[in-house]
Structure formats: C-alpha cells, structure tokens
Amino acid sequence: MTEHSRVWIDAETKIADAPGDHHDELRLWLRLFSVTRLMENDVRSRLQNEFDVTFPRFDILSQLYRVPDGLILGELSQRLMVSPGNITSVIKRLMDDGMIVRNQNPNDRRENIVQMTALGREKFIQMAASNEEWVRNLTKDLAPADVKALLALLQKMKTSVRRALDE
Amino acid sequence: MTEHSRVWIDAETKIADAPGDHHDELRLWLRLFSVTRLMENDVRSRLQNEFDVTFPRFDILSQLYRVPDGLILGELSQRLMVSPGNITSVIKRLMDDGMIVRNQNPNDRRENIVQMTALGREKFIQMAASNEEWVRNLTKDLAPADVKALLALLQKMKTSVRRALDE
C-alpha cells in the first residue's frame, strides 16, 4: 500500500444495488464518475511526486505534443474542455518552466499560438511513458476483450452525450 | 443548442485511432476521462443555473441523503474521494445555507457528525430528480443492454483499479 493508494470509499459503492430498475443510467454515471476520480487521483499524485507537474499542465502538454505546429489558446481550451479564462494562467506557468512558447499570429493578432519547446518535448516523453505504465497497471485485471468492449461502449456513450448536448 | 452544450473538441478525439495496438488501455483512460468531463461539465452548469448549487455541494448532499444518521467528516471525505482538508469549507457553506447541520460526537469529541436538515432534504430531492433526468437524457442513445454491459465492465475496471491501488 503506497502513498498513492489511499483507500477511498467512493461515492457510488454504497448505493443499494438493485440492478435492472429504472435507475441504471444514473448508476452508470455514478460508476463512471467514481472510476474516473479514482484513476485521476492516482495519476495526479504520481505526476506531482515523480515529475513535479500538475495534471492540467500534463494535459496541455499532451495536446501540444501531438500538434507540432501548435494550437491557439481557444483550440486548447476546447480540447481540454476547460473554460477559456482558465488557460491563461496555466499557460503562463508552463512558459515560466520553459516547456512551451507562445507567439502572436501576425495574420490575426488576436490569436496566440502555443507550441512545445524541445525541453517540453523531452520531459513530456518521459511523463507520457510513465503515465501509460501507471494506467496499464491500474487496468491490468481487465482482459483485452474487456478493454475493447469498453472502448466501443464508451464511444457510443460519448456519441450519445454529444448528440444530447447539441440539441 | 443551449448554453449547456458548448461544443468541446475533447482531449481524446484527435488521437490517431489504430485500434488493436498496445495502447488500448491508455486510450480507454482518455476516453473514460473525456466522457466523464463532458457529462460533468453539463451537470455542473445545470446545477448552478437551475439550483444555484455547486457540483461538490450536490455531491455532499447525495451522500448525506442516503445516510440519515449522518456521517463524520472523515467518512465524507473518503466517500467523495477528496482530501480531508477540502471538506471543511464546503461543509461550512452548506451549513450557512441551512442544508446541513454539524454536531460533535460526545463520545469522541474529535469526530464531527454532519446530517441533512429538513430543508436540505427537501431541496436535494428536487435536484436529484432533475439530475437523473439530465443523465438519462445524455445517455438516451444507449440501449438498455449497453447500459448493463457498461455497468458490468466499469465494475470490473473499478475492481482492477482498487486492487492495483492496494498493492
């Protein structure tokens, strides 16, 4: 039992489980939420302890890593699903750390493009490798077929959610 | 398209999808995370707009609703999977709103039991009903069998995560 594994009694465990009633969707949401929080808490504390980086910063780096040409702040905000006003300060700190750079688009001076630096790229690669290892370890009791099935079902779920949000 | 449905391009959409490689677990984590955030953002903004309550407060009320005898702060912290230091101020605000009360346990004066008030109970019932409706709407394109399958697979996943955290 490591420091990363404080035992949570999560928000969903104690609900009377009478499967098959009319509350399965709610139960699904609670379970989804609790698994996510469980994993997120572990990943967050490991990122902090082993790389001295916060989860949101890692999140930003993940995005920028995949887009070498960089992203404008608005795109970043949308991809991370956080509000635009939030990005400003986190970006500032990543710049102070030398992980990213930020440049005004000369063709549209409202836009600010952020890109990874070589340093950011180098550090991110290490974090990403550890991150993947942590996640694989957390999910190691799932059979590959379960993983596949979850991927497909969660895709369906995401599609449903997006459709509902677009209405 | 309502105010609740700002269109996010989430953190996971843009990953090259080459299913079947060795990165399915990571992809699963990203997808799980993005669905959760998508739903959470919607639920949070609706709770705020329609009930003037924050998500964490709703979370606390949900727990207390199910336990009429109340919970001590530490239990609450564990169930919500948030750090103990966090609970204090949120509890304080819920008390100011008259939704909950807090009493010292006379047998162990370190412990503080929080319970819902009649007002809290009354308001929570309305919120919970709306919440369930929102969630059902968000997941409405999922067949009942998909919901069942997801519930089972996420349970497996949660078990795997807990086991890994206990090591």
Added chain:
DNA sequence: GCGTTTTATTTTAGGTGTCAAGTAATTTGC
C-alpha cells in the same frame, strides 16, 4: 469605409482541490 458585431484572450471574483503543518482529543504501551 465606418460603425456594429463577432472573435480571441485576459481579468476578476469566488468556489474547489491538493498537500503539509498545526491543533485537539483519544488510544497505546510500557
């Protein structure tokens, strides 16, 4: 072409989150 509108970002106020250090109450161990 010039005022209006839209778009991109920042700022502000307030709530929530962590961790670490601190306080108070109980339990342990000799």
Added chain:
DNA sequence: GCAAATTACTTGACACCTAAAATAAAACGC
C-alpha cells in the same frame, strides 16, 4: 497512569476552475 503515537479535523499556501465583464483585433453590413 503518563508519555508517545495515532486519529480527526482545521488552516494556510498555492493551483485550478467557472462565469462574467473587459479589452483588443478582425470581419461584417450597408
């Protein structure tokens, strides 16, 4: 029985988060 360890909670420093208002630049409309 009393010092030491543990448990429950609070506080303080700092990071993130949202919503809404403010700023600045580009696009639009007539």
